Amino acid sequence: MPTARAAGRTAGAAGKAAVRLGAVALAGVLLAACGGSPDGASDSAGGEVTLTVDLFGSFGYQESGLYAEYEKLHPGVTIKQTDTEDEADYWKSLQTRLAGGGGLADVQAVEVGRIASVAQQQADRFEDLRKHGADKLKSQFPEAKWTAATGKNGEVLGLGTDVGPEAMCYRSDLLAAAGLPTDREELARKWSTWDGYLDLGRQYKAKAPAKSAWLDSVGSLYSVMIGQQKERYYDASGKLIWDTNPALKTAWDTSVTAAHDGLSAKLDQWSPQWNQAFTAGSFATLPCPAWMLGYIKGQAGDAGKGKWDIAKLPGGAGNWGGSYLTVPRAAKHKKEAYELIAWLTAPAQQARLFQKQGSFPSATAAIGQIAGATDPYFSGAPIGSIFGDAAKAAPVQVLGVHDQSVAQQITNALGEVERKGTDPEAAWANARKGVENTIG
Amino acid sequence: MTLTAPTTTGPRAVSPPPALRRAWRKASPYAYLAPFFTLFAAFGLFPLLYTAFVSLYRVELQTPGEMEWRGLGNYTALLGDSYFWTALRNTFTIGVLSTVPQLVMALGLAHLLNYRLRGRTFFRTAMLLPYATSVAAATLVFAQLFGRDFGLVNVVLGLVGIDPVDWQTGTVASQVAVSTIVIWRWTGYNALIYLAGMQSIPRELYEAAEMDGASRWRQFWHVTLPGLRPTIVFTVVVSTIGATQLFGEPLLFEGSVSGGISHQYQTLGLYLYEQGWGFFHLGRAAAIAWVMFLLILLVVGANALIVRRRSRKEAGR
Numbered sequence A: 001m002p003t004a005r006a007a008g009r010t011a012g013a014a015g016k017a018a019v020r021l022g023a024v025a026l027a028g029v030l031l032a033a034c035g036g037s038p039d040g041a042s043d044s045a046g047g048e049v050t051l052t053v054d055l056f057g058s059f060g061y062q063e064s065g066l067y068a069e070y071e072k073l074h075p076g077v078t079i080k081q082t083d084t085e086d087e088a089d090y091w092k093s094l095q096t097r098l099a100g101g102g103g104l105a106d107v108q109a110v111e112v113g114r115i116a117s118v119a120q121q122q123a124d125r126f127e128d129l130r131k132h133g134a135d136k137l138k139s140q141f142p143e144a145k146w147t148a149a150t151g152k153n154g155e156v157l158g159l160g161t162d163v164g165p166e167a168m169c170y171r172s173d174l175l176a177a178a179g180l181p182t183d184r185e186e187l188a189r190k191w192s193t194w195d196g197y198l199d200l201g202r203q204y205k206a207k208a209p210a211k212s213a214w215l216d217s218v219g220s221l222y223s224v225m226i227g228q229q230k231e232r233y234y235d236a237s238g239k240l241i242w243d244t245n246p247a248l249k250t251a252w253d254t255s256v257t258a259a260h261d262g263l264s265a266k267l268d269q270w271s272p273q274w275n276q277a278f279t280a281g282s283f284a285t286l287p288c289p290a291w292m293l294g295y296i297k298g299q300a301g302d303a304g305k306g307k308w309d310i311a312k313l314p315g316g317a318g319n320w321g322g323s324y325l326t327v328p329r330a331a332k333h334k335k336e337a338y339e340l341i342a343w344l345t346a347p348a349q350q351a352r353l354f355q356k357q358g359s360f361p362s363a364t365a366a367i368g369q370i371a372g373a374t375d376p377y378f379s380g381a382p383i384g385s386i387f388g389d390a391a392k393a394a395p396v397q398v399l400g401v402h403d404q405s406v407a408q409q410i411t412n413a414l415g416e417v418e419r420k421g422t423d424p425e426a427a428w429a430n431a432r433k434g435v436e437n438t439i440g
Numbered sequence B: 001m002t003l004t005a006p007t008t009t010g011p012r013a014v015s016p017p018p019a020l021r022r023a024w025r026k027a028s029p030y031a032y033l034a035p036f037f038t039l040f041a042a043f044g045l046f047p048l049l050y051t052a053f054v055s056l057y058r059v060e061l062q063t064p065g066e067m068e069w070r071g072l073g074n075y076t077a078l079l080g081d082s083y084f085w086t087a088l089r090n091t092f093t094i095g096v097l098s099t100v101p102q103l104v105m106a107l108g109l110a111h112l113l114n115y116r117l118r119g120r121t122f123f124r125t126a127m128l129l130p131y132a133t134s135v136a137a138a139t140l141v142f143a144q145l146f147g148r149d150f151g152l153v154n155v156v157l158g159l160v161g162i163d164p165v166d167w168q169t170g171t172v173a174s175q176v177a178v179s180t181i182v183i184w185r186w187t188g189y190n191a192l193i194y195l196a197g198m199q200s201i202p203r204e205l206y207e208a209a210e211m212d213g214a215s216r217w218r219q220f221w222h223v224t225l226p227g228l229r230p231t232i233v234f235t236v237v238v239s240t241i242g243a244t245q246l247f248g249e250p251l252l253f254e255g256s257v258s259g260g261i262s263h264q265y266q267t268l269g270l271y272l273y274e275q276g277w278g279f280f281h282l283g284r285a286a287a288i289a290w291v292m293f294l295l296i297l298l299v300v301g302a303n304a305l306i307v308r309r310r311s312r313k314e315a316g317r
Helices: A002-007 A015-036 A066-073 A085-101 A111-121 A136-140 A142-148 A172-177 A183-191 A196-206 A218-226 A246-260 A272-280 A292-300 A332-345 A349-358 A363-370 A383-393 A403-420 A424-439 B016-053 B073-079 B082-113 B120-132 B134-144 B154-161 B173-199 B205-211 B216-244 B249-255 B267-278 B282-316
Strands: A051-057 A078-083 A107-111 A158-171 A214-215 A283-289 A307-309 A317-328
Touching: A015 A111, A051 A085, A051 B205, A066 A078, A066 A332, A066 A349, A078 A085, A078 A332, A085 A107, A085 A283, A085 A403, A107 A111, A107 A332, A111 A142, A136 A332, A136 B073, A142 A158, A158 A172, A158 A292, A158 A332, A158 A349, A158 A383, A183 A196, A183 A307, A196 A214, A196 A246, A214 A218, A218 A246, A218 A283, A218 A403, A246 A403, A246 A424, A272 A292, A272 B120, A283 A292, A283 A317, A292 A307, A307 A383, A317 A332, A349 A363, A403 A424, B016 B282, B073 B282, B082 B120, B082 B173, B082 B216, B082 B267, B120 B173, B134 B154, B134 B173, B134 B249, B173 B216, B173 B249, B205 B216, B216 B282, B267 B282
Parallel strands: A051 A078, A051 A107, A214 A283
Antiparallel strands: A107 A317, A158 A283, A158 A307, A158 A317
């Protein structure tokens, strides 16, 4: 726990310096051994600048042609992107590179679940964007998005990209095959509560096509439900409250019920099996934050076009995820990197990205611009209003340093209940042990 | 000075003064060895000692400036850490599951390859192919094969009426799957080492055995195996070290640092990685690294002891 560590005895200043040096060397050696460092080399000979951008998941800058346009607007700038699928993997390699101070990209994406760690623990490793004039962008963003990336001394450490208003994505062809309604309004009425959603799930299971489940995994059910809460793992004072938080318990119990009733396809999100299941039609519904739309399009491909649809989420509005673009202090081209992220996160570009990729804008002005947007891939669903309403009603969440790690332990424990039939009490105890092991 | 003049006398065009030459002759082996030891000091010894130092502190990757002295705390914590014991047990079971069949199969294959076969070179080269494949590529392919819903293994099992096995989730199933990858990669490699060992066994022994009317099986049992003993000891030691450090296969099998949702196939190497690079507890990870190092020394030492006792027994016979 952070408090216990601060109270403990610390080594002398000289020892500290020596250790930091050693840690750097150690990290460097291990990094070299893993061979996982992306190419950080960028040359600026003759006014030419190569900006490296390190992302995770599907941001869609490349796919929507934003890089190409930026390069056209700024002759001499070339943008190179590296992209890791799994958020946890990119964070590991980022931490290693930050500790070593080498191999860092000019632009680094950070997930909202990690931004508290950046703001509270690592403000000295990221560029204070006020130096480049980020102050005047403040009015572009909602208060909460802006303050989450603000350090103790007012440093501006990142600019908000998207947010994650939640909805429910579903396969209308599978629902029709099981004799359920496929109209998004009607479904939203039927699953206005989570109980209603589970009820429909049981009906689906009774008549479903073979090898098809109601939901991809109870982990995603839990994640989207916890996204409807203001306080999740920490309370507003920064205390860890996950194991006494009644809202978390409700999300856990609902997920356990779904697992016991056999409503899920028992997949692990982001695993290869999960990816394959998109084309195989292994599940009928998938709780989807706005950024998931790009992922679905990528995995289900052209064959899925028109089969998918989107309805309002059961149980009210919520937010899951959303990201920031930062500039590491060790980046080679800090000024140019700032100019790029300021452009990428400007309302016009955020609005375009939503049209193309589904990532819901965090810039206030962009939200107005996209209110009428629909998406042909998702049967023409009015994504602008569905996600716009959710974004307006979603709670402003309390963020903590270990949010992501605690969430991972709970999702693992739910996986045990779902896939191994572990007793929920035992699984909860495992989650608690896992959290202690992670944080301690 | 000239007392130990070189015994080979003869005309030399240019020769350095004897003293210098003698000094060089004494020093040259060390000079030739120096690059290795310099590299070892930089990339072997220093990290080893530095790891020992770090293992005595509480250090987090995000805040390396805040070091808190823990003494042996990181080590004693391991004793009460059920994840550590799980990892130790998994390392052992996966080690046995992979090493034993691997070496037995390698012996059999080497024995077959030792006969005159058509296309012998082809088979010998083919044996090395799995070893030449990268761990990542091999593991990703196997992870697909062992997929629960669409994996080929389950499809084949389904043909003979066996229900699909969840290779990732079950404890035994996942360990068998991980071991299969290890076996696939290393059997050929060990078979070639055995083959090399077999070829140093004198042919006359086989001819004599054949004349005595020994079957091929008896030849294998009474001529090949005893002749191969030093080679077998070598492969056992190397495989044991490899099994203790097993890392890439379980890591990539599901892409999870925790070795499955309930740590069911997490090895010591993976637990070290999870602590250091999943949770960023560098001090604790360093302690695990040292425990692993000591374990390997212990296992190798025990191995050597057994071998020495056996060979002494042989000599006494």
